Amino acid sequence: MKGYAVCRRAAGLGTHAPSAEPGVAAVTKQLAHGRQRGSWALLAAMVLSAGIVPALATPLPDRATQGQLVVASVQPGEQVWVGNRALRVDADGRYVFGIARDAASAITVRIRHVDGHTSTHRLRVTPRDWPIERVDGVPPRTVDPPPDIAARIAREQSRVAEARSLDSALDGFGQSFIWPVSGRISGRFGSERRYNGKHGSPHSGMDIAAPAGTPVRAPASGRVIFADRDLYLTGGTLVIDHGHGVSSVFLHLSRLDVAVGDRIDQGQVIAAVGATGRASGPHLHWGMNWFDTRLDPLLVVPAPATHRP
Numbered sequence: 232m233k234g235y236a237v238c239r240r241a242a243g244l245g246t247h248a249p250s251a252e253p254g255v256a257a258v259t260k261q262l263a264h265g266r267q268r269g270s271w272a273l274l275a276a277m278v279l280s281a282g283i284v285p286a287l288a289t290p291l292p293d294r295a296t297q298g299q300l301v302v303a304s305v306q307p308g309e310q311v312w313v314g315n316r317a318l319r320v321d322a323d324g325r326y327v328f329g330i331a332r333d334a335a336s337a338i339t340v341r342i343r344h345v346d347g348h349t350s351t352h353r354l355r356v357t358p359r360d361w362p363i364e365r366v367d368g369v370p371p372r373t374v375d376p377p378p379d380i381a382a383r384i385a386r387e388q389s390r391v392a393e394a395r396s397l398d399s400a401l402d403g404f405g406q407s408f409i410w411p412v413s414g415r416i417s418g419r420f421g422s423e424r425r426y427n428g429k430h431g432s433p434h435s436g437m438d439i440a441a442p443a444g445t446p447v448r449a450p451a452s453g454r455v456i457f458a459d460r461d462l463y464l465t466g467g468t469l470v471i472d473h474g475h476g477v478s479s480v481f482l483h484l485s486r487l488d489v490a491v492g493d494r495i496d497q498g499q500v501i502a503a504v505g506a507t508g509r510a511s512g513p514h515l516h517w518g519m520n521w522f523d524t525r526l527d528p529l530l531v532v533p534a535p536a537t538h539r540p
């Protein structure tokens with residue numbers, strides 16, 4: 232598949248246990264008090280006076296797919312764990328988590344309700360078949376880097392992993408995501424990569440073919456948490472935090488239009504498409520993460536019919 236515009240982001244590390252949302256305890260107290268009095272009118276008045284409109288809880292689905300981002304909600308004040316990780320729950324009760332590419336057949340979610348009892352939900356995980364993609368014609372130094380380059384790559388990957396471990400209260404993760412550029416899908420999430428015939432890591436995002444210089448738009452609102460014009464494998468690299476551990480990465484950029492700390496609106500131009508780093512042609516690699524778990528952007532925002540390969 233020579234000339235195929237592709238890239239690879241190697242695996243990183245980094246986990247972080249979030250703390251409970253400040254203010255949740257106060258809402259919990261009010262809810263409990265309201266229920267004891269048996270007066271929903273009183274409860275509503277108290278919640279409204281606190282400036283919080285109670286949202287209807289969005290229950291967990293029974294099933295999810297490997298690589299999927301799951302957004303659900305509980306009653307405000309309830310607490311949620313996925314495995315051993317305590318999730319950040321916002322004032323509306325919303326929470327989010329991701330299902331890894333290689334996730335086991337079921338995931339356990341625990342919810343502690345406002346009355347103190349805990350319920351356990353088993354989320355069944357639908358497995359996927361991951362295709363093999365052969366990528367020939369990339370520079371040999373990027374497939375088998377010499378020791379000094381390997382050390383540089385490791386340093387750069389740990390910086391990106393640290394950015395992805397952030398757990399902020401931003402709420403962009405709950406928006407309807409949009410595609411950052413228009414174009415043909417030239418590489419899919421999760422496929423097993425063979426570079427110049429050698430085994431590589433699974434593809435950590437989605438590649439969209441587009442001419443160099445095409446503006447890249449933020450798929451959802453957020454804040455820039457990593458920006459570097461020249462990483463060895465990924466070239467011009469941006470990471471946008473969408474909140475609650477959900478982030479987007481954009482690789483091989485020819486131009487960065489934003490800097491670390493900038494707040495970003497959905498649809499804002501943040502960069503331009505390029506072919507920097509290990510790329511065999513201009514394209515945008517868009518990766519989505521939940522902390523160190525890689526997710527499939529196509530499960531967050533499906534491809535328009537015109538963009539399917």
Ligand SMILES: [Zn+2]
Binds near residue numbers: 437
């Ligand atoms: Zn890629």
